[in-house]
Amino acid sequence: MNGENRKNTARVACSNCPLRDNPAFRAFTASEVDFVSHFKTGELNADAGATILVEGTHSAHLYTVLDGWGFRYKILEDGRRQILNYVVPGDMIGLQGALMEEMQHSVEALTPITLCVFERSRIFSLFEKHPGLSYDLTWIAAREESILDEHLLSIGRRSAVERAAYLLAFLQEREKYCSPSGSARGPIPVTQIHVADTLGLSIVHTNKTLRKLAARGLIRWLDRGCEVLDPAGLAAVANWHPSEPPKRPFI
Amino acid sequence: MNGENRKNTARVACSNCPLRDNPAFRAFTASEVDFVSHFKTGELNADAGATILVEGTHSAHLYTVLDGWGFRYKILEDGRRQILNYVVPGDMIGLQGALMEEMQHSVEALTPITLCVFERSRIFSLFEKHPGLSYDLTWIAAREESILDEHLLSIGRRSAVERAAYLLAFLQEREKYCSPSGSARGPIPVTQIHVADTLGLSIVHTNKTLRKLAARGLIRWLDRGCEVLDPAGLAAVANWHPSEPPKRPFI
DNA sequence: CGAATATTTGACCGATGTCAAGGACCGTGG
């Protein structure tokens, strides 16, 4: 809501994209890199707390996270908020808005964030010229779907402690891919308010739930973030089996 | 779990697909129809209650619903089940499994159902030869994502009455597209058990919640189905604004 | 008719929400 978006003139060339240093991402062909270089029209830096996309609007852009964390959410008219998912480096933002008329959710930066900017209007040329990238886009959308399925299962059928354990184990998994080139892993940059709005719980109950996990030695809560001490223990509490694919695409 | 899948020799030609009679779907070019005709390798009929796809397996097929209803779900090891979404004619089943290694959810028939069968192994040729259809596939995946977002908001942040109202208003919307050629609309073919497993509620509380909606004259509960009497009233209770696009693609 | 599955209802319980208040920490301005 607050925070400023500012253009950054320094710009990373796609041919030298730092994300590619991370072995979690698949390699591109030279022609694909060439296409993406032209598809990319700039970079956007936003402060923590800045709103990147707004539900109900029609965005001219599509983004990929280069560095930082953000989250997607929806709100009801009376202010109740549901966080739908988090975005980390390599994730695409606004694909849904690029294909439909209007954005159906909003996106906010959780940390200072750097985004690659693509022109929505050029997306069809991607489908026309690069079947491999088209496949990747569909893959990315299907992957998001499968994450949302997990979240639905969690919110619908797990207890508060199980839900919290699942969420933190899940975010810990994603955190592995957060550093562009294997730099030190930090804590998960969320407040308990974010956790509450993700799990569908109240803030007070979220706090009590997180303290239980901390008492069991599974996590440690920091100033505004969470350090995961025992990922396997969390996954066991939630009875969750991560299925992160070995190589994921990005654009 | 029970129920038999049986092959049906009678087969609908894509060039004469009954779904196309429904103005809700977009038109195909001749070359697209031609491609889809070859992509389609058969039809599958399944009884109500039959399992169509199973979580954890690797399916060789991909389906589009020609007629009938089904639902996608996940279960925890102790048996807790979460229904993720419903499928109606025109919806694709198994796209996620076609792109990833394994299915991350199961699919079950709610009514007797007819499916068009596609070969998973040929999907890449779709991306190579038909940018329009590739775009449509991504659109379909993004649309599913946006529906799951709505469900998450609902389960996470709405009360039991609001959730139930949302779900029934939502299914009523989808029901509009259920009849291949504008035949009479029937009730929504779910039991209260399905409603409970979709909303993340117990069966008992679901029953009491549905009776409240019935007492307000918004719905009528039938033998094993729900008749929506006042869609706008339901949407108002849930504070939900449907955003069904005017023309949706299908394959 | 009998078995299996759905729906309905009441009594009671417990997980989670609400309210209220205090403490910890941070950034800002004096």
Add this chain to the structure above:
DNA sequence: CCACGGTCCTTGACATCGGTCAAATATTCG
């Protein structure tokens, strides 16, 4: 350096929504 205000985290008391248990009543299908 300190005071101050704003977030965030923490905790206890109490309220309530939704869960569990139990049992009765349809309804369908053999």
